[in-house]
Amino acid sequence: MHLRVINPNTTASMTLLAGRAAAAAAPPGAVVDAVHPTMGPASIESHYEEALAVPGVLEQVAIGEREGVDGYVLACFGDPGLDAARELARGPVLGIAEAAMHAATMVGRRFSVVTTLGRTVGRARELVDRYGFAGACAGVHAVEIPVLALEDPRSGAREAVTERCRRAVVEDGADVVVLGCAGMAELCAHVSAEVGVPVVDGVAAATALVAALVGIGLRPGAGGEYAPPPPKPVAGLLAGFTVAPRVPAVSR
Amino acid sequence: MHLRVINPNTTASMTLLAGRAAAAAAPPGAVVDAVHPTMGPASIESHYEEALAVPGVLEQVAIGEREGVDGYVLACFGDPGLDAARELARGPVLGIAEAAMHAATMVGRRFSVVTTLGRTVGRARELVDRYGFAGACAGVHAVEIPVLALEDPRSGAREAVTERCRRAVVEDGADVVVLGCAGMAELCAHVSAEVGVPVVDGVAAATALVAALVGIGLRPGAGGEYAPPPPKPVAGLLAGFTVAPRVPAVSR
């Protein structure tokens, strides 16, 4: 089983971090690698950046399909390009927000999300609604630390995230906490030990769950909403994304 | 008041069509023009195409901001790039799905959507949920005619759309019908006359509603979720989308 983590931004250190978290979560025998796009923003903290990250995600899925990848993890908590990636991939694709919320509701009654910047809370709530977990979500909170500062020990991220998770348990009544950024993956064990409830890192959750789906042969249907996109010209700067006639049909 | 319709695909005839529909819907004194991106797919019938249309939409909003546009309409029923466009624009931005659903619920109890291909129904339902209209949506139906065939009289689109709307009224109990594609704009009067309930064209609805918002000075807040995206490098093919330090702050 060959699983691939796609870090949707172009910062290599985050790709390495996500790759480590995924490798630790994969089942025996799975090969896991991690990549990032050749194009797009250095981190994703706005709708604008998320939108610009998507073409690069799709480029990487197309590459993965040529290399026979069996399942994908999109390692950004906004789940950028998830539906489009499902149209390109033969195997299952999971976003880390999606996976973390599914996992959280399998082990607790109500989860809170602790994320980076307040401006991303709206997107997190939108995903909570989309995946059906509005009734299970007790709160979404931001620590106001930018994504790329999470790895910097001077940012105080470890303490801030731990403290915000602790408050969520007490004030929201959450019995699970979801970490709302791939860059928090390596805080998961620490926070879990500190706050006394299960804490979910989306990269680990998505890797383990996509491996589960691959293992039982579940993937989106080849017809219907997630069928390969129809052959059609794409103009201008993005012409390289043109879907040529017949190729998707053949490769699928 | 300067309003701009952005056709998210790159097909000029659809831009003209959307521009005509918007001009007819705008209030006295409003200047309305219609544009399409320099990049992206010829039409949008999959998640993949929608994702690839978004950078071009954002390019056009950035141009519009330099030209002093007061409000925008995104003329594709998937509302591609809506949240990101709100971060770039000083004035309000409405998608045609969003606007059509708001308008429909102001004149009726329950609406049905009639759209092009079945594979887009999932996205339409997702938007119904996001905008809060799950309780008001009686059905979403496809006529299985591609977007670019709608304008071709030989496609039978007029008859097929009319007939599907009629069935929606009878079988769903809908008292309003929403046309689920910008390319159906010029069918609106015909269908409405035939089916005996109000029929909403999203291009007209979005133009009229965005003009209303501009008229009373309502726009997303300059702080919070829709604040301008932070300055940050964008790599590779999309490097031209880099947000340089200070510029958004100054222009806002």
Add this chain to the structure above:
Amino acid sequence: MHLRVINPNTTASMTLLAGRAAAAAAPPGAVVDAVHPTMGPASIESHYEEALAVPGVLEQVAIGEREGVDGYVLACFGDPGLDAARELARGPVLGIAEAAMHAATMVGRRFSVVTTLGRTVGRARELVDRYGFAGACAGVHAVEIPVLALEDPRSGAREAVTERCRRAVVEDGADVVVLGCAGMAELCAHVSAEVGVPVVDGVAAATALVAALVGIGLRPGAGGEYAPPPPKPVAGLLAGFTVAPRVPAVSR
């Protein structure tokens, strides 16, 4: 285009206030006037008063129909008589609660409502649910100042409303605020400047949105739920409201 604001209570100064707010919000070329009923309570702060305001609202719609009015605004945040008014009117009718909530969700993710008395909060929540905005409503709050005291500078309304809106932004995480009373219309600009998020006055929103609907020819269907009421005797004190055979059919 002839728009009419109906102040559902019988206090002339509120009618003037609503008329001014509506006139400022209407598009170029629209004629806007404001009226109030000959019967009913001096202000609306209970279900009882709202119920007693409705016959007067319907009287005014009937008068408006004889005078060729194109669209109506019901300028009380309980939207009294909205559905019944739609049966009488040929054109669209919007309540200010309905319109304010629609407008708020077009420019933000989550809105809070700030209203007059705590006893009206239940009705406001009921309308939030009816219009589909339960997921978008972050809170409903009262300042405990009666409707007719809002205009009195000694009531402290300006300060109290501003302060409550500010708290709603911070505590609820709202990125839009809705003013929950027509009598707050002239506080809107002040509050908006103070709290730093868009603030929606329902009178302005309803006027602009109903003008938009009139402009594109959208109105409730002449059949179905909003068809003219059937001819039928009305007894006793309200006998003047009897619908005589044939008249509605002719006038429609």
Add this chain to the structure above:
Amino acid sequence: MHLRVINPNTTASMTLLAGRAAAAAAPPGAVVDAVHPTMGPASIESHYEEALAVPGVLEQVAIGEREGVDGYVLACFGDPGLDAARELARGPVLGIAEAAMHAATMVGRRFSVVTTLGRTVGRARELVDRYGFAGACAGVHAVEIPVLALEDPRSGAREAVTERCRRAVVEDGADVVVLGCAGMAELCAHVSAEVGVPVVDGVAAATALVAALVGIGLRPGAGGEYAPPPPKPVAGLLAGFTVAPRVPAVSR
């Protein structure tokens, strides 16, 4: 225990019918009477008629309060004036739609409503949502027989209602049926015997449930949303509804 059924329309035969159904449903020792207003429409089949029925309902509650009535049933499936009546009454007030839906969900998983005219379906759905039963409501259907024709054997009401209930069980998967009009009360036993699932008549349900509430001393709180309406002048035709200072406070 003194219970009063208020038929919100002015047709005496329906008052008698509702009174009979209520008397049969009341517990031992309860005194049940039935009244109708001195003003208002002959039957209620539109929002307009419902609005005009409300003042008469409130007149009857005010009379009932002077006579020491302990609990009220509003015998029209639109539950007209329910919240306002709760402000006037010392004891509990139930509408028949409300009561029927509560009772239905106490004995089955999913109910369908069978009502008179299609134009009233929207109101029925609105009440389903308000009372929290959207997830339990499998359908709302009309037989297109006017309210006042239900009692006429030549209308075919008995057969049409029975047949529509039978279809609801099969097609909706309902395991309870709610009759959506007080005028159907005497069809209840027949339909129930024919369709093989419990059938709920709202008049019986409301009478039994309001007696239950009276029996255990439950009524809306005297403060808060359902406090007596504040003293305030009511103008014009409805001046008789003016709440004079102090009287409600004293009587409560």
Add this chain to the structure above:
Amino acid sequence: MHLRVINPNTTASMTLLAGRAAAAAAPPGAVVDAVHPTMGPASIESHYEEALAVPGVLEQVAIGEREGVDGYVLACFGDPGLDAARELARGPVLGIAEAAMHAATMVGRRFSVVTTLGRTVGRARELVDRYGFAGACAGVHAVEIPVLALEDPRSGAREAVTERCRRAVVEDGADVVVLGCAGMAELCAHVSAEVGVPVVDGVAAATALVAALVGIGLRPGAGGEYAPPPPKPVAGLLAGFTVAPRVPAVSR
């Protein structure tokens, strides 16, 4: 009319308490008795205990059926075995959580629940959702006093429950409070007098409501989901629960 309260735990003092509360709530002429199972836990404060209480509840329903009981109350706020009991009983069966929530929404807009231990809050929320009252529930709170300590004056239960109810009214905006344990029945009058809003004891509510259903002949349908369980062997320790062929059909 013969009503029976089943205390699902095996503590006799709670059975007596529930029996007293039920007797006081029953209509004139009803015979009310109270029983508890021969098997099961001494109190119910976990899912494990609730699960183990269910066979005893079913044993008591089977006994009740042989004795001609007309309706049942399950006097534990987790409503243990409710659906299974409905399959065994000819008459209606109500849980006290179910009944309390129904009653609360008949007299107020939003209720809060005050219960015993925090670990039972998840179950209470689950029931809120199941019965359709998610929109009406303003909060669920625990006083962290075990069930069997409620009767002990030294536990401080009276003061703690009263205080928590008072806070729920202020902080949640609740206009009704539901007591979340049968063991709180005798606190109801005291708390209600102190907090100034209606307070619902589930035992009283369930008794009154089930009497109402019996009075009008409403019970789950004899076919469908609540039909008698099919004849089938039950093995091992629970062999005594085997349903023998034909008996249920005959007795029903």
Add this chain to the structure above:
Amino acid sequence: MHLRVINPNTTASMTLLAGRAAAAAAPPGAVVDAVHPTMGPASIESHYEEALAVPGVLEQVAIGEREGVDGYVLACFGDPGLDAARELARGPVLGIAEAAMHAATMVGRRFSVVTTLGRTVGRARELVDRYGFAGACAGVHAVEIPVLALEDPRSGAREAVTERCRRAVVEDGADVVVLGCAGMAELCAHVSAEVGVPVVDGVAAATALVAALVGIGLRPGAGGEYAPPPPKPVAGLLAGFTVAPRVPAVSR
């Protein structure tokens, strides 16, 4: 990793079937076994039977804990005893309905459930709601074949299930189908091949997902709702289930 499938009924052939399906779904290196209780019904087709199956499920979890099992699958589509089992187990526990719905929403937009008897549809819908998938569930359908007949080739189960799944795809617009009984596990590949959309067997899904949770160390929190049940006597027939003081604390 040691995973255990608990077949909640006492029919050994179903235990073997579930064990085979689970073994095929487990990741490399996992040890999977399957057991059934010493007590309880031969199959589960009613609420009564489900209730009586739960003590046996808990007996098996207690045995599993003594044997060091890492994760459990409850192989009945009603997910009997799920919450109670979580209190006893140190590792994660998944029901097959829960797991199948999670998996279905990871690969499609909307799923339909095809189950055995119509009387179980209510329970399936209740679980759909509990897990948050009401918006994603397009339908629940029964083939009216009893559980124990599924394995009998003469029952026509293969054809009936396949045909019902095919109809669900067409009529409901489902893009995934969930098989609603553990006894259908071996039909999964056949049906999937026939209907052209992914088909989910809950036993496989639960095994793969619980393995994923074990692999990343996720389990319900040891405090809160799923803490071990408190020490407390259990009376009568079930006295063997008594939780003795200190033992759970020690073993956890």
